């Protein structure tokens with residue numbers, strides 16, 4: 001395990017032609033597990049994030065979705081460099097920031113900001129709203145003392161709060177308003193990338209849509225890129241044109257919205273989607289059949305061999321325990337990591353990855369993991385051949 005300082009291997013624009021602002025490759029975070037007692041030895045590692053690659057286009061947004069404990073928050077904290085990764089690269093505007101020192105990170109703090117899930121705990125209760133939102137301006141010496149309050153009032157207005165309330169304390173606001181304060185604080189330094197970690201999960205359903213609309217307006221107005229972390233696919237649906245699905249520290253599927261919601265190819269995505277109420281089906285009185293996953297999510301200290309999802313997968317075969325499936329590109333903007341990737345009810349009988357149970361090629365081409373972005377050619381699952389636009 002080492003932190004790479006070289007430029008990311010696949011540092012090129014993704015297939016959309018839009019330059020990525022963020023290009024993450026093979027990102028890894030292993031937390032040490034210590035023994036009890038006086039001499040605390042490392043006895044294992046929590047493999048919270050293990051070889052994750054993705055891109056966020058400039059001014060665009062990527063959704064990162066998965067069950068509790070799959071490593072979403074850790075990924076967010078790695079990108080904002082609250083944590084230092086144990087491996088992989090984080091290309092931000094073409095520079096690998098994975099190994100940056102605290103001094104190197106200082107200017108970067110202006111560019112990448114985070115919005116947290118729980119506004120009640122992320123705002124200091126003893127500070128006024130003016131102090132909370134103005135603090136980054138003072139720390140980064142952006143304006144003189146006289147410039148702070150006008151900017152704070154402007155930010156309050158931008159997020160839909162009354163600028164006259166600048167001297168109030170967080171407890172004087174509702175949950176939704178507190179989240180708006182958190183958003184204003186994140187906007188203070190005019191960031192280029194916002195990592196929003198479940199920004200609406202703690203809010204009433206009636207308030208969630210208002211906050212999401214606000215984020216959407218801000219994105220349009222200020223051209224901010226978003227990594228939007230959520231535990232369910234319904235929330236990111238309207239916000240993110242592209243969505244990555246995580247399971248036990250790995251990305252199992254990433255695709256444009258249309259492909260992911262209408263033609264999911266990974267059994268885990270299919271199970272997650274079966275829990276999302278389908279508006280169109282509900283309109284005609286139908287319901288998607290609910291797929292119930294067996295068992296619990298295994299421990300990330302000792303994850304299953306091969307495919308990490310196989311212990312709960314309804315279609316797993318021997319090869320899944322032996323060989324980890326690569327995250328392969330199977331459409332213009334669609335990648336999936338499954339030996340038997342296919343539409344629900346139409347999963348193939350032989351591995352589409354071209355790998356047999358011994359890890360040897362089955363005769364066709366063995367597919368390798370794609371880089372963080374999308375290539376111009378991909379594996380056509382219906383023919384087994386590489387194809388392109």
Ligand SMILES: Nc1ncnc2c1ncn2[C@@H]1O[C@H](COP(=O)(O)OP(=O)(O)OP(=O)(O)O)[C@@H](O)[C@H]1O
Pocket residue numbers: 031046047048066067068069070071072073074075231300
């Ligand atoms: N500082 C830490 N030390 C040790 N283990 C950690 C630490 N932070 C997270 N983990 C573990 O890493 C795994 C991934 O956690 P993470 O919080 O990233 O998941 P998540 O998908 O965001 O879940 P949630 O939605 O519940 O926050 C979990 O097993 C968690 O217990």
